[in-house]
Amino acid sequence: MIEKIRSALARVAAHGVLAVWALAATIPMLWALISAFKSNSDLFAAPWKLPSSWHFDNFVRAWSKADIGGYLMNTLIVVLSALALTMLLGAMAAYVLARFPFPGNRVIYYGFVAGMAFPLFLALVPLFFVVKNLGLLGTFPGLILVYTAYSLPFTVFFLTGFFRTLPAAVAEAAVLDGCSQEGVFFRVMLPMAKPGLISVGIFNFLSMWNQYLLPLVLNPDQHSYVLSQGLAALAVQQGYQSDWSALFAGMVIAALPVVAVYLALQKKVQTGLSVGLLK
């Protein structure tokens, strides 16, 4: 009997602790979401209450006047192009390094892997001048190529390991059937590597969407800002204009794609982010 009561108490205590953190984690976000529908005066007068009337115009102001719509388009262009390029180039390099022993193979592999050991900050100053000298400063191709280059080390490292685990027999059979080496890669090996590509793809997508330092240094023109830059600038700017509710709406728009990806692919996102620990 006493045992039973004790165990019930322990369970209640456990739920209590877990619930407190769950609330601490989610309430700020819910609060931001609800605040995005409030008028500016509501925001200050009743921070805890539901909006007295729901202001969808906040989103319109954020989208067009504060240009969140433009920043979202810029981000989509840069991140999706860089992601596609990273996956293609990363898979190609990883495949060759995993499957074809040739002199220099190990040197190239460790050359890529070494890139993971150095913080981005070490490369920052020279990178700025390399991009500038290539005439790519403040351009989307510049950002796309830089995002790709800095995602390659981990992508190559992860996918090389993945390609090694795939059976060689299928590829050999395809070559015997007269398929070219490139054909084997695109038609046989890439489809087989899908689970690995998805994990590392999600990881890359989230880190590129999250990127702030690289665009801050390499993308100075306000019209081509990506979301992270635009939002940071907006946070400063709205402070002067006191249009806080548009800023909340902007935050919601900026967070939506990432939260949607997470809620849709929860398990895959968790594995995708955990593979990052291999770094």
Next chain:
Amino acid sequence: MRHGRLRIITLFLAAPLTLYGVLVASPLIQAFYISLTSWTGYTSAKPFAGLANYRRLLHDPAFWQALEHNALLLVAVPAITIVLGLLFASLLNVGARAGSVEGVRFSSLYQKSFFLPHILPVVITAVLWQFLYNPELGLINSLLDAAGLGSLKQTWLGDPQVALWSMAAILVWAGVGFYVILFSAAMQSIPKDLYEAADLDGANRLRTMLSITLPLLRETVQVAYVYLGIGALDAFTLFQVLQPDGGPNNSTNVVAQYLYQSAFDNGQFGYASAIGVVLCLLTLVLTAVTFGVSRRERIEF
């Protein structure tokens, strides 16, 4: 298999290697050389200055102040995040009784909520917390008011005494969920009979946690520590968005921000590169120390 080998090797490696070489490898190598110059970026020649930048670093109070902030973050953030992560993971996984490994009810709902802050882009986290900490409309002060704890109200980001800790709290808030998932997965791979045996021996929950769970989670915790530590040595985005000028009285400036300011505000590219080299060394030392010193025999199970 020899057919077309050379072609595919060259074809598939050419583009990734060029990109990596030009944009990653070459800047990394250049950084070491630039750190030995007094280059300001306006001339193509880089005047060689030997170790002058490094000597200057040794006597630069602003650098040491920033480094101290990183050191505090490096001690506090991983420790608190890991302790909370372990606590929540064990509450989620080791059921109400000491001897059973079973998920509690709503386990997946808890995990989802915990994880959400981690998924939020850092800039959004920063702007969100700017509001939570806002002295007038912020949730935190109004919560304290509502709870009758008005005396605990602070200007969270504006008071040099508390600003750094307010920043550290954000890092913990954002990080914990990920480590709950990580530790949960590791705990679930521990065989149940170990817990049954402990239960038979009369071990209580705390004892089970200390003697069974923790030792078996050792490697996972190490990985977590390195990952969190590297984050604490960087922390640039959060700090740059929330405290772009280094906070009140520079009380939250971190090394990465100081590097950025030296390079892109003051044009001291040689000096900034020297800071980069030091930051890189610190990262490598952190990794080596965590994995090296604590190397023990692996426990197989």
